[in-house]
Amino acid sequence: MKGVDLRIDSVAKHYGPVVALGGVSLTVAAGEFLTILGPSGSGKTTLLKVIAGFEYPDAGHIVVGGADITDVSPAKRNVGMVFQNYALFPHMTVARNVGFPLQMRGVPKPELRDRVFRALALVELQGYEERLPAQLSGGQQQRVALARAVVFDPTLLLLDEPFGALDRKLRESMQLEVRRLQRRLGLTTVFITHDQEEALVLSDRIAVMDGGVVRQVGTPDEVYERPADDFVAAFIGESNLLAGQVAGPDRVLLDGGASVTVTDLDGGKGRVRLLVRPEKMVIGPATNSFSGTVVEAVYLGQAHKLRVRAAGGIELLVRGDRPMEAGEEVTVGFAPQDAHVLRGSA
Amino acid sequence: MTRARQVHRRAVGSALALSVPAMILLLLIFAVPLLRLLALSIEGGSLAAYEKALGSELYVQVFLGTFKIATLVTLLTLAMGYPVAYLMATSGRAWQFLGIAFVLLPFWTSILVRTYAWMVLLGRNGVINRTLVSWGVIDTPLPLLNNEAAVLIGMVHVLLPYMILPIFSAVRKVDPTLVLAAEGLGASRLQAFLRVTLPLTMNGVVAGITLVFTLSLGFFITPALLGGGRVVMIANLIEEQVRELLNWAFAGALSTILLVLTLAAFWGISRLARTRPA
Numbered sequence: 001m002k003g004v005d006l007r008i009d010s011v012a013k014h015y016g017p018v019v020a021l022g023g024v025s026l027t028v029a030a031g032e033f034l035t036i037l038g039p040s041g042s043g044k045t046t047l048l049k050v051i052a053g054f055e056y057p058d059a060g061h062i063v064v065g066g067a068d069i070t071d072v073s074p075a076k077r078n079v080g081m082v083f084q085n086y087a088l089f090p091h092m093t094v095a096r097n098v099g100f101p102l103q104m105r106g107v108p109k110p111e112l113r114d115r116v117f118r119a120l121a122l123v124e125l126q127g128y129e130e131r132l133p134a135q136l137s138g139g140q141q142q143r144v145a146l147a148r149a150v151v152f153d154p155t156l157l158l159l160d161e162p163f164g165a166l167d168r169k170l171r172e173s174m175q176l177e178v179r180r181l182q183r184r185l186g187l188t189t190v191f192i193t194h195d196q197e198e199a200l201v202l203s204d205r206i207a208v209m210d211g212g213v214v215r216q217v218g219t220p221d222e223v224y225e226r227p228a229d230d231f232v233a234a235f236i237g238e239s240n241l242l243a244g245q246v247a248g249p250d251r252v253l254l255d256g257g258a259s260v261t262v263t264d265l266d267g268g269k270g271r272v273r274l275l276v277r278p279e280k281m282v283i284g285p286a287t288n289s290f291s292g293t294v295v296e297a298v299y300l301g302q303a304h305k306l307r308v309r310a311a312g313g314i315e316l317l318v319r320g321d322r323p324m325e326a327g328e329e330v331t332v333g334f335a336p337q338d339a340h341v342l343r344g345s346a
Numbered sequence: 347m348t349r350a351r352q353v354h355r356r357a358v359g360s361a362l363a364l365s366v367p368a369m370i371l372l373l374l375i376f377a378v379p380l381l382r383l384l385a386l387s388i389e390g391g392s393l394a395a396y397e398k399a400l401g402s403e404l405y406v407q408v409f410l411g412t413f414k415i416a417t418l419v420t421l422l423t424l425a426m427g428y429p430v431a432y433l434m435a436t437s438g439r440a441w442q443f444l445g446i447a448f449v450l451l452p453f454w455t456s457i458l459v460r461t462y463a464w465m466v467l468l469g470r471n472g473v474i475n476r477t478l479v480s481w482g483v484i485d486t487p488l489p490l491l492n493n494e495a496a497v498l499i500g501m502v503h504v505l506l507p508y509m510i511l512p513i514f515s516a517v518r519k520v521d522p523t524l525v526l527a528a529e530g531l532g533a534s535r536l537q538a539f540l541r542v543t544l545p546l547t548m549n550g551v552v553a554g555i556t557l558v559f560t561l562s563l564g565f566f567i568t569p570a571l572l573g574g575g576r577v578v579m580i581a582n583l584i585e586e587q588v589r590e591l592l593n594w595a596f597a598g599a600l601s602t603i604l605l606v607l608t609l610a611a612f613w614g615i616s617r618l619a620r621t622r623p624a
Binding site: 089 | 521523524526527528529530531532533534537541542545546
C-alpha cells in the first residue's frame with residue numbers, strides 16, 4: 001500500500017453570494033499528513049467535500065496521482081473518509097460496515113472476510129465483528145470508521161474533525177493511533193480540524209485557512225514560530241502582538257512609547273507588529289524589559305500563566321514557572337531574537 | 347427500590363391515570379358495540395352464521411376478493427407513495443411544506459365528495475371519456491367506471507396519504523451523511539439507496555403498509571360507488587345484510603371474521619417486519 005500525491009489547483013466554490021473557497025491551491029506529497037486548520041466558516045469542510053467529490057467546484061481541479069478527478073463521482077474516487085460523526089451504518093454490524101466498501105467493489109467473499117479481519121486487527125477491534133454500532137463506545141465507533149476507510153486501500157485518507165466528540169484522554173490516544181496507522185499504511189492524508197493543538201501534534205504540514213483562502217502552509221514549527229500574518233499568529237497558540245514603527249536597523253518604537261531591540265527586521269521600514277510567544281517571555285530583566293503589574297494569574301499545572309499590564313497600555317501574556325499573585329509588581333521581557341516581525345496591514 | 351425506579355414508577359402511574367378518560371371512551375364506543383356484535387352473531391348459541399359465511403363458495407370468494415384488492419391497493423400506494431415521500435423528505439423546507447400541504451389537502455374534503463369526483467371523471471359521459479372522444483382518440487366511451495380498476499383508482503387516491511406520511515417521516519430521520527458515506531465508499535446512487543436508505547426507512551414502510559392494508563380491508567364507500575355493485579368487498583356485503591336483509595346475526599358473523607382477519611394481517615405484517623434481516 002502506497003499513497004499518491006494530491007494536487008489542489010485553484011479550487012473555487014460559491015454558495016450564492018457567499019464565497020466558500022476563493023481559489024485554493026495546495027499540494028500534498030505521497031504519504032504526507034496535511035492538516036487543514038481553520039475556524040468554522042473558513043472553507044475547510046467545503047474543501048474536503050470537494051476532494052471527496054461531494055461538492056463540485058465552480059473552478060479549479062483536483063489531481064490525484066497525476067490524474068484529474070474533478071469530474072469523477074465520489075464512488076469512483078477510491079478515497080477513504082472518516083466523518084465527523086463517523087457515519088457508521090446503524091443497521092449493519094461492525095463486520096458489514098467494514099466490509100461495505102469491499103462488497104461495493106465486488107471482492108469475493110473469502111477475501112472480503114480476510115480483509116475485514118485484518119482491518120479490524122489494525123484498529124484492535126477483533127472480536128467485535130457482530131456488534132452493532134450502537135453497542136460500541138465513541139472510541140470504538142471511531143476505530144470502526146477508520147477501519148472502513150482504509151480497508152479498500154484508498155489512494156487518499158480524509159479525516160473530517162474525527163476527534164471532536166471524544167473526551168480529552170481518548171482523543172489524545174486516538175490521535176496517536178491514527179498517526180501510527182497512517183504512517184504504517186503510507187496513506188496520503190488530509191485532516192480537517194479547528195483545534196490548533198491537534199494540528200501541531202499530528203501534522204507533517206499545516207495549511208491554515210480563513211475566509212476561503214489559505215493563509216499559510218508550513219511545518220508545525222514554521223506556522224507556530226514564523227506565522228505569515230496576524231490571523232495565523234493569533235489562531236495558533238497564544239501570542240503577544242506589539243504594534244510599532246521601525247526606528248532603526250534593529251529598533252522598533254512601540255505604540256505605547258517603549259523602544260525595543262529586535263534582530264529580524266532585515267532592513268524593513270514602516271509599520272510592523274512583533275509577535276512574542278508567552279513561553280518566550282521571561283520574568284526578570286531582559287534586553288527588552290517592561291515593568292508592570294500582574295492583573296491575572298492562572299495555574300496550568302505544568303506552568304503559570306500571567307497577564308501583565310505595563311506602561312503605555314501594553315498587555316503581555318507570560319508563561320512562568322513560579323506562582324505569582326494578581327497585583328504583584330513584576331518586570332518581564334524578551335530577547336531580541338525571540339520577536340517575530342509581521343508586516344503588512346493588521 | 348432505587349431512586350431511578352421510583353421516578354420511573356411514578357411516571358408510569360401518572361401516564362396510566364391520564365389515559366383513563368380515553369380508555370373509558372374507547373370502551374364505551376368501541377369495545378361495547380363490538381361485544382354486542384359478537385353476541386348478535388352467536389344468537390341463540392348457534393354458530394350457523396359462521397358456518398354459512400365460511401362454508402359458502404360465494405362468501406369465501408368475497409373474502410378473497412377483498413384481500414386481493416387490499417393487497418393491490420397497498421402495493422400501488424407503496425410504489426407511488428415512496429418516491430413522493432422520498433422527494434419531499436430530501437428537498438428544502440419550502441418544498442417540504444408545500445408537499446405536506448398537498449398530501450393533507452384531500453383530508454379537508456369528505457371521502458364521499460372525492461369518490462363522486464372520480465365518478466365525474468371516469469363516468470361514461472365523464473370528463474376523460476368526453477375529452478378522448480372529442481379529440482378523436484376513441485370512437486365509443488371506454489368502460490372506466492363500475493369495475494375493479496375504478497375501485498383501485500379511488501382507493502389508492504384516498505389511502506395514498508397514509509402511505510406517504512409515515513415513509514416521509516422515516517426518510518427524514520435518515521442522516522444524509524450516511525448516504526454520502528456509502529457513495530464515498532464506492533456505492534452507486536442506487537446501491538446507496540438499496541443498502542442504506544431503504545433498510546433504514548423500513549419502519550416507515552411497514553407502518554404505511556399496515557395502515558393502508560388494514561384500512562383497505564374495511565373499505566365501503568369507494569367500492570360501493572366506483573364498483574357499481576360489480577365489485578363486492580366484505581364491508582359492502584355486511585351493509586347489504588343489515589340494510590336490505592335485516593340479517594343481523596349474519597352481518598355480525600361477517601364483521602367478526604373481518605375483524606379477526608384484520609388482526610391476523612396486522613400481526614403477520616409486524617412479524618414479517620421484525621424478522622427482516624439487518
